[in-house]
Amino acid sequence: MKRAGVGISIFLLIIFIACPDQNGTNHQNNSITILYTNDEHGWLEGDGNYDGAAGMFGLWETREDYDGSDNYLILSGGDMWTGPAISTWYKGKSMIEVMNAMGYDAAAIGNHEFDFTVDTLMENLERLDFPLLAANIREKSSGKIPAFAKPYMVKDIDGINVGIIGLASQSTPISTFPAHVVDYEFTSYSEAVEIFADSARDKGADVLIIIGHITSNEMQALSATASSEGILLIGGGHSHEKVLQESNGVLLIESGAYMQNYIRVDIKYDRENHTAEILSYKIEANQNSTPDQSILEIISKWKNRVQTTLSQVIGYCSETISKSSVEMANLVTDSWFYTFPDADVSVTNSGGIRQDIPAGDISLETIVGLLPFENSIVKLELSGNELKDCIRYYIIGGMTSVGGYYLSDGTPIYDDSVYCVLTTDYLYSVTNNNFSLYDPIPEETSVNYRQPLIDWLISINTSPADPLNNYLDYTPRKN
Ligand SMILES: [Zn+2]
Known part of the structure; x- marks a missing residue:
């Protein structure tokens, strides 16, 4: 009994000393x-x-x-x-x-x-x-x-x-x-x-x-x-x-x-x-x-700052384009050909596409959020065989791999032919693919991967009467 009593007293003392405030609570x-x-x-x-x-x-x-x-x-x-x-x-x-x-x-x-x-x-x-x-x-x-x-x-x-x-x-x-x-x-x-x-x-x-x-x-x-x-x-x-x-x-x-x-x-x-x-x-x-x-x-x-800086409206979208949709992948990969029309194929990772394009006006702010990374486009020369190996995990433009490998004009991709391929310096430099093995000397374009989409959107001048959705390709290019 005594011990318990001492214990409780010490316990109470500790509580009291610990932090009594004006209300006397602990x-x-x-x-x-x-x-x-x-x-x-x-x-x-x-x-x-x-x-x-x-x-x-x-x-x-x-x-x-x-x-x-x-x-x-x-x-x-x-x-x-x-x-x-x-x-x-x-x-x-x-x-x-x-x-x-x-x-x-x-x-x-x-x-x-x-x-x-x-x-x-x-x-x-x-x-x-x-x-x-x-x-x-x-x-x-x-x-x-x-x-x-x-x-x-x-x-x-x-x-x-x-x-x-x-x-x-x-x-x-x-x-x-x-x-x-x-x-x-x-x-x-x-x-x-x-x-x-x-x-x-x-x-x-x-x-x-x-x-x-x-x-x-x-x-x-x-x-x-x-x-x-x-x-x-x-x-x-x-x-x-x-x-x-x-x-x-x-x-x-x-x-x-x-x-x-x-x-x-x-x-x-x-x-x-x-x-x-x-x-x-x-x-x-x-x-x-x-x-x-x-x-x-x-x-x-910050919202005011970014809107002032990136408020320029560069297009119009009548229905939201989801970031993980086929049409979004096609939109991003196809946009690169606007800046690089001589390229055959574009390859990028879906992880570089970070948000939807909501219905309504499309501002620069939307595109910066959509493609937010400081990645630039590089140009490579790859054989058909090498290309087939490199696209395995990625989204593609200028070609399809559904039912065989074809360029977008329907020409088959031949194993031994050489193709001009666009990708990002990010994908090029990661080591879990073979881009750098197949082309050790890439051509650095210093064009950010979002810039072609911005330039292309401005060029087609979409509006509520002619929204971006009219320009989308809904056909999957990969199985
Ligand atoms: Zn992380």
């Missing part, structure tokens, strides 16, 4: 709330179905009681800024301002964080109020972690030290512009976690979590290591999946993409026994929100 919290997003991709604005950054922040305030106080941890799994023109045109600066205002504490480094070069990444870092985490990037020359990355951080959440280890995707060298990351190695996830879990603990971390730009399969593969390191959860990204599951006792989370959802995880920490457990988790759609006014104001400032 504010030293034993819980940590994580709000998590990944692959925001510059979707500051809602798209009609989802409510964008201001809506999400509104939901955090109303539904999750987020008041900026200490026991919330706001985290991103990376790929923050390449996307619609409002972000891409400013190389992510608008997204950074908004994420700062939303109180993000850290983000993993996504592959697309490198899209605008490492110099721009360094500039963006100066604007960010939170660090970019990746424990598995090394400079090839020195073996060191580069200046733009921190391997982990330890954040004091109301007296509980949370160690957050970051991971970048090992696919980064082929999923951003390869030349931008040629100086870096993207090393094993589990090795990095083993090293830096110890470092974080040495720095006093009571609770350990991972935020990584890694897919659900990669999270699952890492969960055994994470479990043995006492890591509670892994936040993922890159694959735009919705993930909320446990594996080897570790919670795996990923929120989809484009600020369409967020995940909330509540962690309980036992300050006496120094143990942590996950109390609850959920995923919420970013819908039916009351948008936060202060975030809305930042977004409208």
Whole structure:
């Protein structure tokens, strides 16, 4: 009895000393709330179905009681800024301002964080109020972690030290512009976690979590290591999946993409026994929100800027053209022949096409968001045989591979004939295809892959009476 009584007194004393406020209530919290997003991709604005950054922040305030106080941890799994023109045109600066205002504490480094070069990444870092985490990037020359990355951080959440280890995707060298990351190695996830879990603990971390730009399969593969390191959860990204599951006792989370959802995880920490457990988790759609006014104001400032810069209307569309449709693939690949009429074939990746063309006026802003990357067109000379090998995973113009290989004028593609082929410098330089093997000396055109579509659209002068939809080709070119 006595012991229990002493225990309770000490417990009460701790509560009282901990954080008495004017109401006499205890504010030293034993819980940590994580709000998590990944692959925001510059979707500051809602798209009609989802409510964008201001809506999400509104939901955090109303539904999750987020008041900026200490026991919330706001985290991103990376790929923050390449996307619609409002972000891409400013190389992510608008997204950074908004994420700062939303109180993000850290983000993993996504592959697309490198899209605008490492110099721009360094500039963006100066604007960010939170660090970019990746424990598995090394400079090839020195073996060191580069200046733009921190391997982990330890954040004091109301007296509980949370160690957050970051991971970048090992696919980064082929999923951003390869030349931008040629100086870096993207090393094993589990090795990095083993090293830096110890470092974080040495720095006093009571609770350990991972935020990584890694897919659900990669999270699952890492969960055994994470479990043995006492890591509670892994936040993922890159694959735009919705993930909320446990594996080897570790919670795996990923929120989809484009600020369409967020995940909330509540962690309980036992300050006496120094143990942590996950109390609850959920995923919420970013819908039916009351948008936060202060975030809305930042977004409208950037919206005004981008509209002023890219407001020029260059066409008209009577029905929405979906980004993943046959007609969109054909539209983009065919547009290149407007600038390069002597080329036979165009080849690009569907991943370079990032949003729909909505019904109505088509502005420059729409096309920048549709084709947001700084990729240029290169010209290659390939034999028919080589061409057939190179188009395997990609979308094509100037030819079909349905029922045999034919140019668009119906001429068969002969194995030994030589063809002039257009592709992007991005596809040319990734190593999981044979473009560079077959033509080691490409002709660099320095024409951005979106520019022909802009020029062609202006030239055909579409209108409500003669919309772009009249010019579309709905015939699949691949099986
Ligand atoms: Zn990614």
